[in-house]
Amino acid sequence: xxxxxxxxxxxxxxxxxxxxxxxxxxxxxxxxxxxxxxxxxxxxxxxxxxxxxxxxxxxxxxxxxxxxxxxxxxxxxxxxxxxxxxxxxxxxxxxxxxxxxxxxxxxxxxxxxxxxxxxxxxxxxxxxxxxxxxxxxxxxxxxxxxxxxxxxxxxxxxxxxxxxxxxxxxxxxxxxxxxxxxxxxxxxxxxxxxxxxxxxxxxxxxxxxxxxxxxxxxxxxxxxxxxxxxxxxxxx
Numbered sequence: 001x002x003x004x005x006x007x008x009x010x011x012x013x014x015x016x017x018x019x020x021x022x023x024x025x026x027x028x029x030x031x032x033x034x035x036x037x038x039x040x041x042x043x044x045x046x047x048x049x050x051x052x053x054x055x056x057x058x059x060x061x062x063x064x065x066x067x068x069x070x071x072x073x074x075x076x077x078x079x080x081x082x083x084x085x086x087x088x089x090x091x092x093x094x095x096x097x098x099x100x101x102x103x104x105x106x107x108x109x110x111x112x113x114x115x116x117x118x119x120x121x122x123x124x125x126x127x128x129x130x131x132x133x134x135x136x137x138x139x140x141x142x143x144x145x146x147x148x149x150x151x152x153x154x155x156x157x158x159x160x161x162x163x164x165x166x167x168x169x170x171x172x173x174x175x176x177x178x179x180x181x182x183x184x185x186x187x188x189x190x191x192x193x194x195x196x197x198x199x200x201x202x203x204x205x206x207x208x209x210x211x212x213x214x215x216x217x218x219x220x221x222x223x224x225x226x227x228x229x230x231x232x233x234x235x236x
Contacts, residue, residue, distance in 0.1 A: 005199070005229050006222060007058050007175070009033045009209030015042035019049065024218055027054040029226060031083065033207060035060040047080050056083035058175075058207075062115050064088035067098035074112065075102045082110050084175075086155060089114035089142035096149035111173065113153040114146035116160075119178035136160045140167060147172055158198035158206075165202030177207040181225070195225050199232035 008030045010018045018038060032055045034047055039061060051057055059082040063070045070087055077085045087099050096114060103109050116139040117126070123134050131138050135157065143154045143164050153173025156164055161174045176198050198206050208225060215221040 004028065004030050004056075004226075005205055006030045006195075006212075006225055007033050007205050007207045008212050008222070009035065009060075009177070009207055010038055011035070011209045011213060012038055013041060015046045015049075018042065018046060021213060021218065022050055022053055022055065025222060027056065029219075029222055031056040031058060031205070033058040033060050033209075036062075044080055047082065051081050058082070058084040058086075059110075060086060062086055062088050063099070064091045065095070067091075067095045070095050071098040071102035074099045075106060078103055078106045078108055078110050081108060084111040084113060086113045086115055087151075089116050089146050089154065093145060093149050096146060096151055100150045111152040113155055113173060113175055114142070114149075114151050115155045116142040116146070117157070119157045136163065140164060143168060143172075153204065155207075158193040158201050158203050161198065161201040161203045173204045174202055175205045175207060176203040177209075179206045179208045179211075179225075181211060181228075195228045196232040199229055200236060 010021065010032055012018045022032065032050055034057060047057055047059065059077050063073050064087065070091065074085060087096060100112055103112055117135045121135060126135060126138060139156050139160045140163055143156060144167065146154050147168050153175060155175045155177065157178055158176040161176060164174055179193065179195055179198055181194060195206055212218050212221050
C-alpha cells in the first residue's frame, strides 16, 4: 500500500519485542506507533532504529504542558524524523499553536494531531472530571479547536468520525484507535468499531494494537485488516 492506513501500536514492554515484531511486517503494509510505556523503557534510540528500517513512526506521547515546554518537546521529536506526533487538545489553543509554530520552523515537519477524548472514557468518566455531556460532544468541540489552531488532525473514536468529517472537511486527519474485528476482545476500550466501519465513517488512519501484536500470525491479521480497508475504500 502506498499510504498504509493501519498504524500498529507497539504495546510491548521491551525494545527487543518491538524490533522482533517489526521484522515480521513491512513499511509497505503499516506504520508503527511508539507510546509512553515503550518510549520510557527503550528511549528515542528505538524510534531511530525503526525509522531507519523504513517505518513511518507515530510518536504517541500526548504532550500536555505549558506552551513553551510542549513546543520544545515537539521540536525535539521532529528532529528524530517521526512521521506524526500528538498533543492533548485540552492543553488549549495557545499550547497547540505553539506546537504547530515550533514544527513549522523546522526542516522536517511531522504531522501534528491532538487527542480529543480518550476512547477508554464514557460519559460517566467525563462527568467525574467536570465535562458534561456525551463524549461525542466534547470530541467535536475539542477537534474544532484543534482545527482552528492549525493542527493537521485529531485522535478520536471512529464513532465520532462521521460528525467530525462533516464539520471539519476531508483534509483534516482523523486517527482512530479502538479498532476491533468481530472476533477480538474489547480489552479496555469502551467505544470500538470495525476497520470497515471506521473507514466508511471518515477515519484517515486506524490504530490497531493487540489484535495484531498478540496474534499468532500478526502478518495474516494485518493483511486481513488491510483487505477489509481496501474494500471499504472502494465502496466509499
